[in-house]
Amino acid sequence: MKEIVLIIRPEKLEIVKSILDEYHCGGMTISTAMGCGTQRGSLEGVNEIKGLKTNINLLPKIKVEAVVEDNILEDIFLAVIDKVGTGNVGDGKIFVRNIEQVVRIRTGERGSKAL
Known part of the structure:
Protein backbone atom coordinates (compact mmCIF):
# COMPACT_ATOMS: atom_id res chain seq x y z
CA MET A 1 0.00 0.00 0.00
CA LYS A 2 1.06 3.58 -0.62
CA GLU A 3 0.01 6.92 0.78
CA ILE A 4 -0.30 9.53 -1.90
CA VAL A 5 -0.12 13.20 -0.99
CA LEU A 6 -1.32 15.54 -3.71
CA ILE A 7 -0.67 19.27 -3.50
CA ILE A 8 -3.06 20.87 -5.99
CA ARG A 9 -4.74 24.10 -7.01
CA PRO A 10 -7.93 24.66 -4.95
CA GLU A 11 -10.14 24.73 -8.03
CA LYS A 12 -9.00 21.19 -8.95
CA LEU A 13 -10.24 19.52 -5.74
CA GLU A 14 -13.50 18.16 -7.16
CA ASN A 47 7.42 41.13 6.64
CA GLU A 48 10.03 42.61 8.99
CA ILE A 49 11.94 40.00 11.00
CA LYS A 50 14.74 41.44 13.17
CA GLY A 51 15.31 44.21 10.66
CA LEU A 52 15.49 41.79 7.73
CA LYS A 53 12.91 42.24 5.00
CA THR A 54 11.48 38.94 3.76
CA ASN A 55 8.91 38.34 1.06
CA ILE A 56 5.92 36.13 1.78
CA ASN A 57 5.56 34.15 -1.44
CA LEU A 58 2.89 31.63 -0.55
CA LEU A 59 -0.04 30.58 -2.71
CA PRO A 60 -3.21 28.82 -1.54
CA LYS A 61 -3.15 25.08 -2.21
CA ILE A 62 -5.12 22.00 -1.21
CA LYS A 63 -3.45 18.92 0.27
CA VAL A 64 -5.17 15.60 -0.44
CA GLU A 65 -3.96 12.48 1.36
CA ALA A 66 -5.13 8.96 0.56
CA VAL A 67 -3.89 5.39 0.98
CA VAL A 68 -4.21 3.24 -2.13
CA GLU A 69 -3.25 -0.22 -3.33
CA ASP A 70 0.07 -0.42 -5.19
CA ASN A 71 -1.55 -1.77 -8.36
CA ILE A 72 -3.63 1.40 -8.99
CA LEU A 73 -0.93 3.93 -8.21
CA GLU A 74 0.25 4.49 -11.78
CA ASP A 75 -3.33 4.76 -13.07
CA ILE A 76 -4.05 7.48 -10.49
CA PHE A 77 -0.88 9.33 -11.52
CA LEU A 78 -1.88 9.29 -15.18
CA ALA A 79 -5.46 10.38 -14.44
CA VAL A 80 -4.31 13.29 -12.25
CA ILE A 81 -1.72 14.44 -14.79
CA ASP A 82 -4.32 14.25 -17.57
CA LYS A 83 -7.28 15.86 -15.77
CA VAL A 84 -5.62 18.23 -13.28
CA GLY A 85 -2.53 19.39 -15.15
CA THR A 86 -2.78 22.65 -17.07
CA GLY A 87 0.80 22.70 -18.30
CA ASN A 88 1.44 25.83 -16.25
CA VAL A 89 3.72 26.41 -13.29
CA GLY A 90 1.93 25.75 -10.01
CA ASP A 91 -0.10 22.69 -11.06
CA GLY A 92 1.18 20.84 -8.01
CA LYS A 93 2.99 17.69 -6.97
CA ILE A 94 2.27 14.10 -5.96
CA PHE A 95 4.33 12.54 -3.17
CA VAL A 96 4.29 8.81 -2.39
CA ARG A 97 5.06 7.10 0.92
CA ASN A 98 5.16 3.41 1.81
CA ILE A 99 2.51 2.25 4.26
CA GLU A 100 3.55 -0.70 6.39
CA GLN A 101 0.20 -1.40 8.01
CA VAL A 102 -3.36 -0.11 8.28
CA VAL A 103 -5.69 -0.96 11.15
CA ARG A 104 -9.37 0.00 11.33
CA ILE A 105 -9.88 0.99 14.96
CA ARG A 106 -13.59 0.12 15.06
CA THR A 107 -13.24 -3.51 13.91
CA GLY A 108 -9.55 -4.34 14.19
CA GLU A 109 -9.38 -5.19 10.46
CA ARG A 110 -5.91 -4.90 8.98
CA GLY A 111 -4.33 -4.33 5.58
CA SER A 112 -6.49 -3.87 2.49
CA LYS A 113 -9.65 -4.76 4.43
CA ALA A 114 -9.09 -1.70 6.64
CA LEU A 115 -9.07 0.68 3.69
Whole structure:
Protein backbone atom coordinates (compact mmCIF):
# COMPACT_ATOMS: atom_id res chain seq x y z
CA MET A 1 0.00 0.00 0.00
CA LYS A 2 1.06 3.58 -0.62
CA GLU A 3 0.01 6.92 0.78
CA ILE A 4 -0.30 9.53 -1.90
CA VAL A 5 -0.12 13.20 -0.99
CA LEU A 6 -1.32 15.54 -3.71
CA ILE A 7 -0.67 19.27 -3.50
CA ILE A 8 -3.06 20.87 -5.99
CA ARG A 9 -4.74 24.10 -7.01
CA PRO A 10 -7.93 24.66 -4.95
CA GLU A 11 -10.14 24.73 -8.03
CA LYS A 12 -9.00 21.19 -8.95
CA LEU A 13 -10.24 19.52 -5.74
CA GLU A 14 -13.50 18.16 -7.16
CA ILE A 15 -11.63 16.61 -10.08
CA VAL A 16 -9.16 14.88 -7.74
CA LYS A 17 -12.00 13.63 -5.54
CA SER A 18 -13.73 12.14 -8.58
CA ILE A 19 -10.50 10.46 -9.72
CA LEU A 20 -9.95 8.86 -6.31
CA ASP A 21 -13.60 7.76 -6.24
CA GLU A 22 -13.26 6.29 -9.74
CA TYR A 23 -10.41 4.09 -8.46
CA HIS A 24 -12.44 3.07 -5.39
CA CYS A 25 -10.21 4.84 -2.91
CA GLY A 26 -11.70 4.10 0.51
CA GLY A 27 -11.23 7.58 1.89
CA MET A 28 -9.17 10.72 1.84
CA THR A 29 -8.11 13.59 4.05
CA ILE A 30 -8.32 17.14 2.71
CA SER A 31 -6.43 20.11 4.18
CA THR A 32 -5.92 23.67 3.12
CA ALA A 33 -2.30 24.64 2.70
CA MET A 34 -0.11 27.56 1.70
CA GLY A 35 3.09 27.05 -0.19
CA CYS A 36 5.27 27.67 -3.19
CA GLY A 37 7.48 25.66 -5.46
CA THR A 38 10.27 26.72 -7.73
CA GLN A 39 8.11 29.56 -9.10
CA ARG A 40 8.39 31.13 -5.60
CA GLY A 41 4.69 32.05 -5.49
CA SER A 42 3.44 35.58 -5.76
CA LEU A 43 4.36 38.58 -3.64
CA GLU A 44 1.65 38.82 -0.98
CA GLY A 45 3.39 41.23 1.34
CA VAL A 46 6.59 42.15 3.10
CA ASN A 47 7.42 41.13 6.64
CA GLU A 48 10.03 42.61 8.99
CA ILE A 49 11.94 40.00 11.00
CA LYS A 50 14.74 41.44 13.17
CA GLY A 51 15.31 44.21 10.66
CA LEU A 52 15.49 41.79 7.73
CA LYS A 53 12.91 42.24 5.00
CA THR A 54 11.48 38.94 3.76
CA ASN A 55 8.91 38.34 1.06
CA ILE A 56 5.92 36.13 1.78
CA ASN A 57 5.56 34.15 -1.44
CA LEU A 58 2.89 31.63 -0.55
CA LEU A 59 -0.04 30.58 -2.71
CA PRO A 60 -3.21 28.82 -1.54
CA LYS A 61 -3.15 25.08 -2.21
CA ILE A 62 -5.12 22.00 -1.21
CA LYS A 63 -3.45 18.92 0.27
CA VAL A 64 -5.17 15.60 -0.44
CA GLU A 65 -3.96 12.48 1.36
CA ALA A 66 -5.13 8.96 0.56
CA VAL A 67 -3.89 5.39 0.98
CA VAL A 68 -4.21 3.24 -2.13
CA GLU A 69 -3.25 -0.22 -3.33
CA ASP A 70 0.07 -0.42 -5.19
CA ASN A 71 -1.55 -1.77 -8.36
CA ILE A 72 -3.63 1.40 -8.99
CA LEU A 73 -0.93 3.93 -8.21
CA GLU A 74 0.25 4.49 -11.78
CA ASP A 75 -3.33 4.76 -13.07
CA ILE A 76 -4.05 7.48 -10.49
CA PHE A 77 -0.88 9.33 -11.52
CA LEU A 78 -1.88 9.29 -15.18
CA ALA A 79 -5.46 10.38 -14.44
CA VAL A 80 -4.31 13.29 -12.25
CA ILE A 81 -1.72 14.44 -14.79
CA ASP A 82 -4.32 14.25 -17.57
CA LYS A 83 -7.28 15.86 -15.77
CA VAL A 84 -5.62 18.23 -13.28
CA GLY A 85 -2.53 19.39 -15.15
CA THR A 86 -2.78 22.65 -17.07
CA GLY A 87 0.80 22.70 -18.30
CA ASN A 88 1.44 25.83 -16.25
CA VAL A 89 3.72 26.41 -13.29
CA GLY A 90 1.93 25.75 -10.01
CA ASP A 91 -0.10 22.69 -11.06
CA GLY A 92 1.18 20.84 -8.01
CA LYS A 93 2.99 17.69 -6.97
CA ILE A 94 2.27 14.10 -5.96
CA PHE A 95 4.33 12.54 -3.17
CA VAL A 96 4.29 8.81 -2.39
CA ARG A 97 5.06 7.10 0.92
CA ASN A 98 5.16 3.41 1.81
CA ILE A 99 2.51 2.25 4.26
CA GLU A 100 3.55 -0.70 6.39
CA GLN A 101 0.20 -1.40 8.01
CA VAL A 102 -3.36 -0.11 8.28
CA VAL A 103 -5.69 -0.96 11.15
CA ARG A 104 -9.37 0.00 11.33
CA ILE A 105 -9.88 0.99 14.96
CA ARG A 106 -13.59 0.12 15.06
CA THR A 107 -13.24 -3.51 13.91
CA GLY A 108 -9.55 -4.34 14.19
CA GLU A 109 -9.38 -5.19 10.46
CA ARG A 110 -5.91 -4.90 8.98
CA GLY A 111 -4.33 -4.33 5.58
CA SER A 112 -6.49 -3.87 2.49
CA LYS A 113 -9.65 -4.76 4.43
CA ALA A 114 -9.09 -1.70 6.64
CA LEU A 115 -9.07 0.68 3.69
